[in-house]
Amino acid sequence: MHQLKFDQKVCASCRSADCLLKCQYMKFSGHKEAHGEMMKIMKGKDSRVLTECMTCYACEEYCTRGNHPFYLISERREEKGMFTAPRPITNQWINMTKMQGKYLVGDVKDKALSCCYIPDLGALGTGEIFKDVASAGVFGAEFMCPAVHTHFARMSVIKERLPVVIENYRKLGVKEVICLHDECYGTLTSIASAYGMEVPFKPVYYLDYVLQRMKELKDKIKPLNITIAYQRSCSNRLIPDKLPVVKKIFQLIGVKAPKRTYQDKNALCCAEILRSISGYKLADDVVKRNIDDMVKVGAEYCVFNCPACQISLSEKVAKRGLKPVHIIDLCKMAIGEKERGTI
Numbered sequence: 001m002h003q004l005k006f007d008q009k010v011c012a013s014c015r016s017a018d019c020l021l022k023c024q025y026m027k028f029s030g031h032k033e034a035h036g037e038m039m040k041i042m043k044g045k046d047s048r049v050l051t052e053c054m055t056c057y058a059c060e061e062y063c064t065r066g067n068h069p070f071y072l073i074s075e076r077r078e079e080k081g082m083f084t085a086p087r088p089i090t091n092q093w094i095n096m097t098k099m100q101g102k103y104l105v106g107d108v109k110d111k112a113l114s115c116c117y118i119p120d121l122g123a124l125g126t127g128e129i130f131k132d133v134a135s136a137g138v139f140g141a142e143f144m145c146p147a148v149h150t151h152f153a154r155m156s157v158i159k160e161r162l163p164v165v166i167e168n169y170r171k172l173g174v175k176e177v178i179c180l181h182d183e184c185y186g187t188l189t190s191i192a193s194a195y196g197m198e199v200p201f202k203p204v205y206y207l208d209y210v211l212q213r214m215k216e217l218k219d220k221i222k223p224l225n226i227t228i229a230y231q232r233s234c235s236n237r238l239i240p241d242k243l244p245v246v247k248k249i250f251q252l253i254g255v256k257a258p259k260r261t262y263q264d265k266n267a268l269c270c271a272e273i274l275r276s277i278s279g280y281k282l283a284d285d286v287v288k289r290n291i292d293d294m295v296k297v298g299a300e301y302c303v304f305n306c307p308a309c310q311i312s313l314s315e316k317v318a319k320r321g322l323k324p325v326h327i328i329d330l331c332k333m334a335i336g337e338k339e340r341g342t343i
Contacts, residue, residue: 002195019059019069055151057237077153085276090152103140117144120307121180145187178204186238220335223254229294232267233306253334258297270309
């Protein structure tokens with residue numbers, strides 16, 4: 001089975017320990033304590049991190065040396081049987097995402113449009129923006145990125161299923177897979193690379209595709225002139241180099257995103273996973289601080305790029321007077337495909 005590429009020398013010589021010091025859910029007295037805990041994890045010893053980590057993925061971004069601290073934490077948890085959620089919840093996720101030979105494949109040629117195992121993505125990947133690839137959709141557990149299992153410290157599930165997913169795409173003969181979900185793109189790039197899995201096609205980040213299409217449709221764009229708060233997904237932490245793409249799209253469609261406390265590297269997750277791992281108290285606190293921050297800067301819309309985040313937070317932001325909208329639908333509004341009142 002594939003093994004994690006983790007350079008112990010890189011970790012041992014780290015002078016910042018930012019992977020833990022910048023964590024928003026664990027507190028450390030300084031470099032000595034944080035670095036010491038990572039040394040324990042690296043050597044397979046017990047560490048409080050193994051019980052306190054909230055699986056927000058952020059340490060993958062905070063480690064500027066590309067040494068995959070979150071994957072190592074998840075590996076160690078599984079080795080020690082220190083699972084993050086009650087077994088019924090963990091097993092439910094494993095079972096409901098199991099490949100069963102039930103999937104949908106559209107008119108796939110050189111390109112495939114990955115809808116993962118999320119029905120809502122199919123509706124998003126339509127219209128003028130996706131007119132050249134909308135019919136090439138693929139959907140089902142056979143094409144699902146298994147990154148969700150990192151939240152439950154089941155890296156063995158990922159190492160078992162991801163090679164099968166990659167092979168299923170290879171059998172389609174595609175040259176490119178446009179990933180409509182951050183987690184899919186992050187899985188095929190960050191996770192696959194970390195475990196030495198060869199990907200025989202080019203994963204394409206959907207917002208790169210959307211940005212290019214919006215540039216091509218520039219004559220149709222009518223600036224929205226609205227103020228928004230962007231809800232960054234946890235899986236975007238696996239691909240931090242793609243964060244500027246979001247800002248370029250906002251600029252192109254005339255959207256203002258005021259600077260706020262919980263954005264970019266300091267973003268808070270939607271907290272839904274926290275409910276399974278830590279319970280309602282922490283999750284509710286994170287949600288409140290996050291939405292308070294959105295309201296404080298005068299946001300009219302809360303913009304999502306992850307359907308799971310949108311499902312989790314839509315009703316909550318709406319109660320505070322913000323309109324929930326996926327970034328693709330925001331782009332469709334800018335070219336006149338959607339009315340503002342229909343979001």
